[in-house]
Amino acid sequence: MKRFAAFVTKEFYHILRDKRTLVILIGMPTVMIMLFGFAITNELKEARVAFLDHSNDPQTLAIQEKILASPYFSLSGQISSPTGIEDIFRDGQTKLVMVFESDFGQRLEKDGQANIQLIADATDPNTASTVVNYAQAIILDYTRNIIPQQSTPLINVQSQMRYNPELNGVYYFVPGLIAILLMLVSAMMTSISIAREKETGTMEVLLASPMKPAQIILAKVVPYVLLSFLDAVLILTLGKFVFGVPILGSLGLLLGVTLLFILLALSLGILISTVSPNQQTALLLSLMGLMLPTILLSGFIFPIENMPLPLQVISNIIPARWFIIAVKSIMLKGSGFLLLWKEILIMFGFILFFIAVSVRKFKIRLE
Amino acid sequence: MTREAVISVHHLLKTFGSFHAVNDISFDVYRGEIFGFLGANGAGKTTAMKMLTGLWKPTSGKATVAGYDVFTQAESVKRSIGYMSQRFSLYADLTVKENIELFGGIYGLSTRHIREKRIELLSRLALTDSEHELISALPLGWKQKLAFSVAMLHDPQIIFLDEPTGGVDPITRRQFWDLIYEAADMGKTIFVTTHYMDEAEYCDRISMMVDGKITALGTPEDLKKQFLAKDMDEVFIKVARHTQPIAQ
Amino acid sequence: MKAITINHLKKDFGKVTALKEVSLEVAQGELYGLIGPDGAGKTTMIRILTSLLTATAGEVSVLGLNPQTEYKALRQKIGYMPGQFSLYQDLSVEENLNLFASIYETTIEANYHLVKDIYQQIEPFKHRRAGALSGGMKQKLALCCAMIHRPEILFLDEPTTGVDAVSRKEFWEMLKTLNVGGLTIFVSTPYMDEASLCERVALIQAGEILAVDTPENINETFGRHLYAIKGGNKRALLNALKAFEHCQSAYSFGSSIHYTDSRQEMDVEELLLSLQAHGHSNITIEEISPSIEDSFMKLMTSHDS
Numbered sequence: 041m042k043r044f045a046a047f048v049t050k051e052f053y054h055i056l057r058d059k060r061t062l063v064i065l066i067g068m069p070t071v072m073i074m075l076f077g078f079a080i081t082n083e084l085k086e087a088r089v090a091f092l093d094h095s096n097d098p099q100t101l102a103i104q105e106k107i108l109a110s111p112y113f114s115l116s117g118q119i120s121s122p123t124g125i126e127d128i129f130r131d132g133q134t135k136l137v138m139v140f141e142s143d144f145g146q147r148l149e150k151d152g153q154a155n156i157q158l159i160a161d162a163t164d165p166n167t168a169s170t171v172v173n174y175a176q177a178i179i180l181d182y183t184r185n186i187i188p189q190q191s192t193p194l195i196n197v198q199s200q201m202r203y204n205p206e207l208n209g210v211y212y213f214v215p216g217l218i219a220i221l222l223m224l225v226s227a228m229m230t231s232i233s234i235a236r237e238k239e240t241g242t243m244e245v246l247l248a249s250p251m252k253p254a255q256i257i258l259a260k261v262v263p264y265v266l267l268s269f270l271d272a273v274l275i276l277t278l279g280k281f282v283f284g285v286p287i288l289g290s291l292g293l294l295l296g297v298t299l300l301f302i303l304l305a306l307s308l309g310i311l312i313s314t315v316s317p318n319q320q321t322a323l324l325l326s327l328m329g330l331m332l333p334t335i336l337l338s339g340f341i342f343p344i345e346n347m348p349l350p351l352q353v354i355s356n357i358i359p360a361r362w363f364i365i366a367v368k369s370i371m372l373k374g375s376g377f378l379l380l381w382k383e384i385l386i387m388f389g390f391i392l393f394f395i396a397v398s399v400r401k402f403k404i405r406l407e
Numbered sequence: 408m409t410r411e412a413v414i415s416v417h418h419l420l421k422t423f424g425s426f427h428a429v430n431d432i433s434f435d436v437y438r439g440e441i442f443g444f445l446g447a448n449g450a451g452k453t454t455a456m457k458m459l460t461g462l463w464k465p466t467s468g469k470a471t472v473a474g475y476d477v478f479t480q481a482e483s484v485k486r487s488i489g490y491m492s493q494r495f496s497l498y499a500d501l502t503v504k505e506n507i508e509l510f511g512g513i514y515g516l517s518t519r520h521i522r523e524k525r526i527e528l529l530s531r532l533a534l535t536d537s538e539h540e541l542i543s544a545l546p547l548g549w550k551q552k553l554a555f556s557v558a559m560l561h562d563p564q565i566i567f568l569d570e571p572t573g574g575v576d577p578i579t580r581r582q583f584w585d586l587i588y589e590a591a592d593m594g595k596t597i598f599v600t601t602h603y604m605d606e607a608e609y610c611d612r613i614s615m616m617v618d619g620k621i622t623a624l625g626t627p628e629d630l631k632k633q634f635l636a637k638d639m640d641e642v643f644i645k646v647a648r649h650t651q652p653i654a655q
Numbered sequence: 656m657k658a659i660t661i662n663h664l665k666k667d668f669g670k671v672t673a674l675k676e677v678s679l680e681v682a683q684g685e686l687y688g689l690i691g692p693d694g695a696g697k698t699t700m701i702r703i704l705t706s707l708l709t710a711t712a713g714e715v716s717v718l719g720l721n722p723q724t725e726y727k728a729l730r731q732k733i734g735y736m737p738g739q740f741s742l743y744q745d746l747s748v749e750e751n752l753n754l755f756a757s758i759y760e761t762t763i764e765a766n767y768h769l770v771k772d773i774y775q776q777i778e779p780f781k782h783r784r785a786g787a788l789s790g791g792m793k794q795k796l797a798l799c800c801a802m803i804h805r806p807e808i809l810f811l812d813e814p815t816t817g818v819d820a821v822s823r824k825e826f827w828e829m830l831k832t833l834n835v836g837g838l839t840i841f842v843s844t845p846y847m848d849e850a851s852l853c854e855r856v857a858l859i860q861a862g863e864i865l866a867v868d869t870p871e872n873i874n875e876t877f878g879r880h881l882y883a884i885k886g887g888n889k890r891a892l893l894n895a896l897k898a899f900e901h902c903q904s905a906y907s908f909g910s911s912i913h914y915t916d917s918r919q920e921m922d923v924e925e926l927l928l929s930l931q932a933h934g935h936s937n938i939t940i941e942e943i944s945p946s947i948e949d950s951f952m953k954l955m956t957s958h959d960s
Contacts, residue, residue: 046512050501057500241741245800248705248735249758250727404726406707447819448790547693573817574693574845576860577952581906588890604820605909609889627910638909640820647821 060324068328075336078348085346087171088116089136090128097145103156103182107138112174129161129202130379132365135345136160136171148195155196162204163372164212167343172199203372211286214279215367216340218272218298219360222305223334226268228326230309233260235322244406253402261306268302288374297370297380300387301363307394308359314401334360362386410437413565413596414459419468421454428454430619431468436612438564441587441597443607446616447647452600453569455616459598460567461485473565489558492569496554499543503534506542507557514561521560528556548579555586559595566590568599572606584609607639615646622646656719658683658808658839659704664713666699673699675862676713681841681855686834688853689843690947696862697843698738701812704841705735718807731759734806736797738813744786748777748796751785752803759804769836770799773829791822798829809833811842815849827852847948858951865954870947877945877953879903880921883911886938895933899926906952913949914940 055061093100107113116134128134139157147154158175160168176197183195204211237243279285316322338360355361366383369375414436421429429451436442446452457463461481470477473487497506511521529535572580607613608627615623623646636642659681666674674696681687689697702708704717706726720729742751756763773795815823834840850856851870858865866873896905903917923940930938
């Protein structure tokens with residue numbers, strides 16, 4: 041028993057004296073609880089809704105006001121014609137388009153029936169269902185409270201799940217999965233590869249040779265570019281032919297954006313490796329600093345719009361977020377290059393930034 | 408005079424697949440001896456030591472250490488010996504005091520006993536003032552001497568030392584051997600490996616392993632006569648080159 | 656032009672001073688040894704010379720180049736074998752050699768004659784992965800990889816540490832052969848006996864140079880008569896000598912004890928009789944020339960006092 045106690049004491053000393061361990065043991069649970077607590081919520085919050093109102097009469101306006109009065113919805117904009125629906129769904133901000141048929145108020149009073157069409161962006165099937173349900177509930181509430189007649193007139197609500205009629209979860213997951221996988225292969229593996237040279241001592245020999253740091257890094261990166269690309273193609277192929285995930289947009293653009301993201305992940309991996317003295321640190325930084333935030337905050341699983349504002353802001357600097365938006369757009373909405381210029385530009389910016397910092401931090405010496 | 412064999416090895420064998428790391432060795436080590444266990448890298452020394460310290464099971468053969476069979480009573484073997492190697496001795500991120508308390512606890516000593524030993528040990532090594540320093544802050548020579556003393560906290564009868572003086576300065580090396588002599592004077596048996604051939608001379612008896620076999624066994628004087636050598640360095644070269652294997 | 660010039664080199668790591676104002680010179684074509692125990696500062700010095708660390712103060716020049724500012728040019732000209740035989744464990748012997756040749760933009764064939772003697776010993780295993788080689792083989796491969804680009808100077812950091820006596824000898828024979836061909840070699844080692852294999856040595860301890868010269872000259876500055884005393888019970892003899900009134904130093908050295916007296920001239924007979932009177936028998940006292948180890952220990956003690 042004494043022996044056991046002595047050893048336990050020693051383990052405590054090790055833990056308390058290693059700053060890294062402390063960060064993980066205390067920092068990590070705190071961060072995770074905060075993140076999960078705030079990020080995981082299927083509750084709607086200020087979901088953007090747009091209205092296509094063919095009537096513009098008091099009733100439609102009343103319904104619109106009621107929708108907007110609730111905390112679940114906020115106004116995205118007004119559309120004047122059905123062609124505008126595609127456009128407003130483009131950037132992924134708008135979750136719902138509510139279409140009122142012409143002469144809505146008249147039909148309600150005279151015929152006792154009118155129609156509303158709810159078109160939801162079902163690239164995220166969970167959110168789409170929720171959005172439609174909430175909207176339906178509000179409409180129902182309207183009919184009960186506002187129209188005091190004995191035979192309650194009906195508002196027919198027809199819903200359409202655009203982009204993903206069967207509410208296939210896999211449509212939502214595939215783009216995110218590609219992002220996670222590329223982060224894993226490109227960033228993590230690259231960072232470990234360079235750190236390994238430091239650990240085994242071969243880095244010392246390389247540094248003392250005429251080999252330029254840029255050459256060392258590039259040489260390490262090339263195999264992973266190829267492998268990552270193959271992996272991405274594999275997932276896309278499986279997604280399309282096994283699960284039926286569509287690729288509505290240009291395949292070339294999709295692959296181009298994927299390649300861009302691969303380079304981004306690689307440059308991130310290189311950055312991590314320049315600050316990691318050994319593989320363990322590289323692995324830890326990759327997992328904690330890269331994978332975890334990417335999984336939680338990129339919009340892969342938990343919709344960004346449902347997160348509290350601070351987390352939404354942070355999500356802007358998660359590179360994967362922009363990639364996921366772009367991929368979803370291309371695959372499920374058929375978006376073209378012009379519509380994605382923002383995301384592409386942001387990814388380029390990230391690459392340049394990471395490379396610049398890596399070059400600065402890469403030590404041509406041992407200290 | 409009959410001497411008591413505290414280590415007894417009979418036809419010990421250890422194979423890894425078709426490779427015979429330890430290829431049928433037999434020898435005895437007597438109480439109070441300083442026994443030098445020498446050999447080139449890859450000759451099988453480390454494998455043999457691991458079996459004798461109860462860490463690895465032999466493939467065949469018999470060996471007893473402190474009266475316990477290494478096959479069936481490995482745990483008892485471990486409890487009866489002290490062990491110190493160059494590569495690992497003490498925990499670098501613990502202080503001198505903490506290391507002593509840790510190993511004292513591991514060896515099952517009472518708190519009071521540990522305290523007594525600690526005070527005595529530190530004053531003997533003139534380290535009392537460094538009690539609260541981290542091991543990583545101590546110079547190599549002091550680390551090794553401290554590690555040796557810690558390996559003896561539980562008063563084992565046999566102590567295994569694996570290249571304890573590697574890289575240490577010449578004066579500290581000799582101070583270390585003073586500690587070994589003191590331990591031997593107290594009746595302890597020391598089983599030591601080293602690459603310093605002059606240290607081979609400090610031993611009572613030596614064995615040399617080449618390719619898994621023991622090719623020389625005896626006192627330094629006997630071996631020098633046997634191999635017509637003026638010092639142990641020459642003996643070693645003659646033994647190793649005499650049975651030079653195909654390069655591997 | 657000297658191969659290496661170091662002037663008042665100082666290196667701090669935070670509060671710890673690893674090198675305290677050391678100075679030395681190495682001529683071209685010399686086989687130069689840096690001798691000292693672990694922690695003395697050998698690796699630090701070599702890393703500064705090979706441009707992997709920067710000096711805190713002082714001047715350093717290797718082949719006429721400043722390692723701090725002219726490292727690009729320097730790294731073309733040096734060969735380096737750091738402490739842990741830095742080879743790629745999962746590449747074969749041949750692949751490792753090819754890789755290092757390519758890094759220096761040359762081929763194995765171009766400089767094969769330089770490494771032939773050594774490489775031929777491991778050539779039968781050229782397809783074996785480096786990780787599966789024995790220690791001695793790894794050593795030879797690492798040496799070939801450091802040489803394959805025909806460097807002007809070769810830096811070896813403790814190449815024989817942890818290696819048995821026979822392999823050590825073989826390794827030094829290889830070094831000598833390379834040196835005969837005109838290559839400047841700067842090698843560090845904790846083994847005192849290897850000092851005598853060098854043309855000149857620097858003895859280093861705790862960041863300071865204790866002496867710089869040829870091994871013979873260093874031993875000549877020993878300044879005292881050194882005696883090897885043998886016989887009887889070694890340990891008792893050692894204790895007796897240490898207790899002797901005029902003993903300045905008494906150290907075990909293999910089968911004998913090296914003794915220096917505090918008096919300038921000692922009467923050997925007197926000591927012999929004194930020992931015999933105390934019951935020690937079969938004593939022989941012989942005057943000997945000091946070795947580097949004797950010199951090192953003397954320099955250590957006079958340095959500390």
